Amino acid sequence: MDVKSPYLHPEYETLSREEISKLQTERLRETMQQCMKVPFYAEKFKEAGVTPDDIKSPDDVRRLPFTTKQDLRDTYPFGLAAVPLSQCVRLHSSSGTTGNPTVILHTQRDLDEWANQVARNLWMVGLRPDDVFQNSSGYGMFTGGLGFQYGAERLGMLTVPAAAGNSLRQIKFMKDFGTTAVHAVPSYLTRLYEVMQEQGVDPRKDTKLRVFAIGAEPHSEEQRQRIEKMFGVKAYNSFGMSEMCGPGVGFECQEQNGLHFWEDYYIVEIVDPETLEPVPDGEIGELVLTSLRREAMPLIRYRTRDLTRVLGRTCPCGRNHVRLDRMKGRSDDMMVLRGVNIFPIQIEKILMQFPELASNYLITLTTDNDNDNMTVEVEIADMFTDDYKRLQELTKSVTRALKDEILLTPIVKLVPKGSLPVSEGKAVRVVDKRKVYQ
Amino acid sequence: MKQLSIFLENKSGTLLNILNALKAADIQIIASTVADTQDFGIYRVICSQPEKACLVLKEQGITVTLTDVFTIELEDKPGEAARVMAIFAEAGINISYMYSFLVSGKGILVFRTSDTEKTAAIIKAKGLHEFA
């Protein structure tokens, strides 16, 4: 460990694109070998007619079948284990709201590699063994707890398993232990700041905080910046999913220009959720991950349902591991209108650019005279004018901006605040009333 | 004079909700007008205690604001409205909207213009009576 180096694993972090490809090809072959110990995959590979020897480049992963969350449920609990249970040392389970929960198994090597990924991420954002890391994340089955715990310890930091909640105690720990870094969900940090204010604690003067790792809950760039300003602390976006291990899969570097996904550990694909074909860089699609170093439960082309896009494959930080945009919602929300794929997040992004509009909106798809149409109703923030023309102009500008984004002209309707439906505290975003042609 | 400007959705019942809320708060409507198209409308109201009315409606979740409008008392003879409007037209002032009502036999003209300062100056210079 060279504390002056910006890289914890320079031998992997600074690989060229070509070297990454070579390593991925080797590791994909190994992963296929490992998968063939699982009847589920052995059969699927046979059906696809692909053997490890057929893999000549990482792109050959496209010849392999997808794995879905449903597959994990159908094989619950141990149907996808590639090693005997006696070799597994940890199990994480996520409760399902529908059907069986899912189970993820780990060998000791899996846990070591997981800790390595998290340690690499924390090192990347400037943390070193003399830092004090407070993990204010839920422990137990939630992988954000143990995942960060082992990763921070692997790096060599003094690690405080503070867990979630009890804000007064969290703040006391931060002051007494000289905490410099915290991992938490973004909404909890906002809450913590409120409590600090109530208690007359100034994070800039009364704590040594300098780095936050935030993740596990969708948040916008604005929210991140707000947190950074409140505390005077840099906040880095973290991506994890228990199916791949947990936190550690992707993380922002100090450039804060998207999350590096570690391509020595995963093959990253972005596909059109309808056709399952790859989409060009820059276009939004569903993230599909193939694990390359998992022993107990390797997964091939796992459909994460998360939407994102490729921002680049190089970075001023010297890491050539693919950079992905923050997650943009779930592929289950995608609409197909006149052959165009549209995500609610695209509509939302445009609406948020108009300060005259509130944050609630409703997209309705209808069939009128055999044409499919989209109506976007959006609440106005307040009665900012009493001029009819200005309201009409606003409607026109919103329509134009939406058309530029989705390439179709929607019908835009301004509605009063509070008039759009809300179900179980969650906003309803899309209503599809289209005729279904048989 | 302060006027309530209320954003209306073309849905039955909205107008009645507003009227009921004002009634419950003991606010008297002096004059009102609805301007609307297919999609939305603006309901403009001159009433007693406009500040209180605005608060009451906001509490009901209604999208409303207070707008400054001009109110001119007309003399009781034909052609008065035309005479007053001609003054502003000559000065190159555009009328954004206008409506009128009667109070104890007197015609009152309510309007908003493109240039509030200039309008106020003209009202003063020409000795027009503002309704209060």
Ligand SMILES: [Zn+2]
């Ligand atoms: Zn970077």
